Amino acid sequence: MSAGKFETLLQDEPVFWDVEQRPSRQSEREAVLPVDRARVLVCDPIPAVAIERMRAGGLGVDEKDGLSPEALETLIGGYDAVVVRSATRLGARQIAAARRLRVIVRAGVGTDNIDLAAAASRDIAVLNTPKASTGSVAELALGLFLALARRIPQADAAVKSGRWPKKAFSDGIELAGKTLGIIGVGRIGGTLGRCASALGMAVVGADKAAEPVGRFEGLELLSLEELLARADLVSLHTPPSEEGRAVIGWEEFARMKEGVLLVNCARGGLVDEEALLAALESGKVRGAALDVFAGEPPRDLRLARHPHVICTPHLGASTREAQARIGVEIAQILLEQL
Numbered sequence: 001m002s003a004g005k006f007e008t009l010l011q012d013e014p015v016f017w018d019v020e021q022r023p024s025r026q027s028e029r030e031a032v033l034p035v036d037r038a039r040v041l042v043c044d045p046i047p048a049v050a051i052e053r054m055r056a057g058g059l060g061v062d063e064k065d066g067l068s069p070e071a072l073e074t075l076i077g078g079y080d081a082v083v084v085r086s087a088t089r090l091g092a093r094q095i096a097a098a099r100r101l102r103v104i105v106r107a108g109v110g111t112d113n114i115d116l117a118a119a120a121s122r123d124i125a126v127l128n129t130p131k132a133s134t135g136s137v138a139e140l141a142l143g144l145f146l147a148l149a150r151r152i153p154q155a156d157a158a159v160k161s162g163r164w165p166k167k168a169f170s171d172g173i174e175l176a177g178k179t180l181g182i183i184g185v186g187r188i189g190g191t192l193g194r195c196a197s198a199l200g201m202a203v204v205g206a207d208k209a210a211e212p213v214g215r216f217e218g219l220e221l222l223s224l225e226e227l228l229a230r231a232d233l234v235s236l237h238t239p240p241s242e243e244g245r246a247v248i249g250w251e252e253f254a255r256m257k258e259g260v261l262l263v264n265c266a267r268g269g270l271v272d273e274e275a276l277l278a279a280l281e282s283g284k285v286r287g288a289a290l291d292v293f294a295g296e297p298p299r300d301l302r303l304a305r306h307p308h309v310i311c312t313p314h315l316g317a318s319t320r321e322a323q324a325r326i327g328v329e330i331a332q333i334l335l336e337q338l
């Protein structure tokens, strides 16, 4: 075979294609599968098992990670279903261009990256997997509190840089005996609360619902103002407000105790980032751990680089277990819906 030529394995007789002319694996499959099968566009990484199950069920699946909004708008018209995680935004323009779209699957919990009104106006179903990542997000929040309490990432970085600053890190705190305030006592907030309770913490919660789904024995429900005044640690587990208003801003920081620890594994817009920076500078907030940012990835790195801030790149649902559950669920949803 000469350079720049390939032999296709789909033919009995060897056929040679110029590199430019050779069909992709995808179009090779299209040539042998029925043309009227439903087509699914997967925009963010999902487990291979989900893709395999969908294909085995007869769906045509294209994986296109990292599409620009313009590229998505151009492509989306050819699909019956779209799968997204949090990175891909499905706005009004993309939905308007989605001529044959019937289903949007959010492989995860938050649907704030999808224009729900635009989807509803076109009768496009929007489905998510609200339970699959509960434990993973709750465990990350707990891990971040433990890391903040003893400044584990900072101590690790110091030792790795050849230093041994035992004294500088000798003012850690124990979680047992402290009060954790959970804003949004849903599945995740409730799971975190039960774990915290098992560690000997008192747990208070604030929720819009009188009987929140994550309520558990021992949880004391308070108003947000009361919670902020009582909590030594504050964790956010609420969806973003429709107006995009921060739940924790200047006023809320002012109501908090001195030296509070803050964890946000929910959505970046829930915390006013300028107000948090000021609260870290003044010492009102002793440490903050952020898995989410107002813009992801954040362009302004002042918060991420603050010595009392620990960051992770939106990893709440990124465990093998959560993603495996999500994968099975989305394949099931699409095979039922299409």
Ligand SMILES: O=C(O)[C@H](O)COP(=O)(O)O
Pocket (backbone or CB within 6 Å): 085, 086, 087, 107, 108, 109, 110, 111, 133, 266, 314, 315, 316, 317, 318
């Ligand atoms: O809403 C969610 O499910 C979480 O924020 C996780 O988002 P991801 O699927 O983009 O990791």
